Amino acid sequence: MGQEDPNKVFTVQGKSVQHVKISSDSTECSIAAICVLPDRQVLVADNNTENVKLLDQQNQVSSHWSVTGRPVGMLEITPSEVAVTVNDAPKIHEVQFITVKNMQLVIGRKLQLQHTCTVHMVAVSPTGERLYITNLSINKLLTLAKDGSVLASFADPSLKALHGVHVTPAG
Structure with a gap:
């Protein structure tokens, strides 16, 4: 594999609008984070509705999980697991781990913090x-x-x- 150019300039090739609101959402969606797993599955953290949503190949919500507060960030941990930072002042400050298994979201462990992330x-x-x-x-x-x-x-x-x-x- 060749050496990557560290000064490479990225250009936007296109953009699109995707609607990820589900029937149980009572407010407008506000996407705080997006994570694309190696197998091209897309997860979105919806701050307003306090959900993490898994999108299928047509960008439709195929699964969702209600987290315990407002998700503010998300990071791939393994090819099928993400860590979601949740802040909901003044009481909830945690990292929630979610696994994708058979196109479904499965809640894992929670790391509770005593302070704001x-x-x-x-x-x-x-x-x-x-x-x-x-x-x-x-x-x-x-x-x-x-x-x-x-x-x-x-x-x-x-x-x-x-x-x-x-x-x-x-x-």
Whole structure:
């Protein structure tokens, strides 16, 4: 495999609008996070309706799971499992693990926290050696080693409400 260009510019090839509202949704949907698993299954975290939704190949909701609060972020853990950060002030601050099995969502363990999740989004380098983290409360992008030590910190006045981070195959 060839070396990826770390300075490659991405361009938008197209866009589309998908409707993910289900019959039990009493409010308008607000997608806080999207995760595409290696087998191309798409999960969306719906902040307003407090649901994680699994979309089929036609982008229709095939399964959903009501989480215990407002989902704010989602990250692939394994090829069939995601971690969903849930914040619902003042009481619910947790990470919920959800597995996709036979086109259904299965709830797994929950990691309950005693504090608000200030980490909003996380991306992992291709080697697994670095974590790239957006921190909403201080408007910074942090780069951490696997042991949690800070390798780099980036802040800029224009970085407000950092809601996403992505790592290319080049790292």
